[in-house]
Amino acid sequence: MNSISESFKSNPVNLDRIIPLDFKAVLKLPDSHTWSLSTADHPPTTDPFGAGSVPVIDLTDPNAVLLTRHACEQWGVFQVTNHGIPVDLLIELEFQTRRLFSLPLDQKLLAVRSPEAFTGYGLARISTFFPKLMWSEGFSITGSPMEHARQLWPHDHTKFCDVMEEYQREIGDLTERILGLMLGSLGLTRDDVRWFKPKDGRKHSQALLHLNSYPVCPDPSQAMGLAPHTDSSLLTLLHQSSTGGLQVLRDNVGWVPVHPIAGALVVNTGDLMHILSNGQFKSAMHQVLVNETHHRISIAYFYGPPGDVNISPPTKLTNHKHPPLYRPVTWKEYLDAKAMHFNKALDLIRNDVHIANR
Numbered sequence: 001m002n003s004i005s006e007s008f009k010s011n012p013v014n015l016d017r018i019i020p021l022d023f024k025a026v027l028k029l030p031d032s033h034t035w036s037l038s039t040a041d042h043p044p045t046t047d048p049f050g051a052g053s054v055p056v057i058d059l060t061d062p063n064a065v066l067l068t069r070h071a072c073e074q075w076g077v078f079q080v081t082n083h084g085i086p087v088d089l090l091i092e093l094e095f096q097t098r099r100l101f102s103l104p105l106d107q108k109l110l111a112v113r114s115p116e117a118f119t120g121y122g123l124a125r126i127s128t129f130f131p132k133l134m135w136s137e138g139f140s141i142t143g144s145p146m147e148h149a150r151q152l153w154p155h156d157h158t159k160f161c162d163v164m165e166e167y168q169r170e171i172g173d174l175t176e177r178i179l180g181l182m183l184g185s186l187g188l189t190r191d192d193v194r195w196f197k198p199k200d201g202r203k204h205s206q207a208l209l210h211l212n213s214y215p216v217c218p219d220p221s222q223a224m225g226l227a228p229h230t231d232s233s234l235l236t237l238l239h240q241s242s243t244g245g246l247q248v249l250r251d252n253v254g255w256v257p258v259h260p261i262a263g264a265l266v267v268n269t270g271d272l273m274h275i276l277s278n279g280q281f282k283s284a285m286h287q288v289l290v291n292e293t294h295h296r297i298s299i300a301y302f303y304g305p306p307g308d309v310n311i312s313p314p315t316k317l318t319n320h321k322h323p324p325l326y327r328p329v330t331w332k333e334y335l336d337a338k339a340m341h342f343n344k345a346l347d348l349i350r351n352d353v354h355i356a357n358r
């Protein structure tokens with residue numbers, strides 16, 4: 001069972017929340033895309049409030065486990081360097097992604113996501129929760145993108161497919177390595193998390209590769225690239241182009257930019273990891289702003305557990321003083337809760353809320 005596909009089938013999206021605007025055809029920000037943003041959404045790029053900056057972890061650092069634990073507890077987001085993904089592959093990935101989004105809208109619509117499907121071209125899933133539309137478009141892939149790529153380029157899709165498949169293999173291995181680091185940093189072993197079987201041909205886990213495009217925008221001060229959200233995954237690995245725009249929300253500080261570092265990848269701790277760690281790891285709220293001059297792209301790899309696994313904190317992480325904060329959920333159950341209740345999903349599965357409602 002594929003949790004993502006099952007969840008999309010149970011929660012279809014209206015076509016008006018799938019089909020993007022023809023961004024290139026508009027010279028003025030339409031009312032449908034005008035958000036009331038405050039200056040807090042556009043923080044300075046320096047650090048006047050001493051918020052610190054998003055941790056950067058060199059994966060070959062002997063202290064990588066401790067640094068990972070600290071980053072997950074304090075931030076819920078960090079960047080990794082020396083991760084082993086070949087630079088040439090990242091360049092090709094970005095090139096193929098730009099090639100796709102540079103196509104005219106009517107051509108991209110040949111590969112549009114259907115209301116109950118999760119792969120193909122369209123707006124981000126979370127669009128349904130906002131009265132205004134976001135200044136972005138996306139393309140989701142799992143495994144081979146052949147079916148949709150053939151519609152985009154009937155005679156010229158091989159390279160696109162090869163690059164996307166090669167990247168999923170590489171990023172899948174790296175994601176499992178980083179997940180191993182995260183679990184190890186919580187003091188967990190293979191026996192505590194039996195479903196986690198890295199290097200097992202990725203038969204068990206489930207994942208989604210999502211290409212994001214944020215076109216050049218006529219009025220960035222009133223547009224939203226990707227509205228504030230947390231990721232529903234265990235963890236997400238993100239390659240962002242050299243154009244900034246991603247921000248993470250810090251308690252008592254506000255939005256802090258995640259500055260692009262050439263060759264580094266961004267790691268987001270997702271909601272399921274927050275549940276598994278019994279609240280020790282943060283699932284960081286993040287958003288993306290757009291700009292007037294550069295077409296920004298990013299490529300996110302959402303990684304989750306096998307479909308039949310109930311995510312809950314291993315007994316090692318709980319005791320009578322720290323009982324499980326959330327009730328056990330499968331990824332499909334959690335995606336369904338997120339599709340219905342969005343940012344309230346975590347609160348709804350919290351044990352105390354559950355008890356209070358009885």
Ligand SMILES: C=C1C[C@]23C[C@@]1(O)CC[C@H]2[C@@]12CCC[C@@](C)(C(=O)O1)[C@H]2[C@@H]3C(=O)O
Binds near residue numbers: 138210229
């Ligand atoms: C596995 C998933 C993560 C995602 C929701 C989904 O079920 C499939 C689409 C994913 C995505 C990609 C763009 C950003 C995002 C917030 C969205 O709207 O759809 C994420 C979702 C998420 O992390 O919740």
Ligand SMILES: O=C(O)CCC(=O)C(=O)O
Binds near residue numbers: 226231238286300
């Ligand atoms: O584009 C980015 O930098 C972030 C994308 C993101 O948050 C997502 O795809 O969930």
Ligand SMILES: [Fe+2]
Binds near residue numbers: 229230231286
């Ligand atoms: Fe995200």
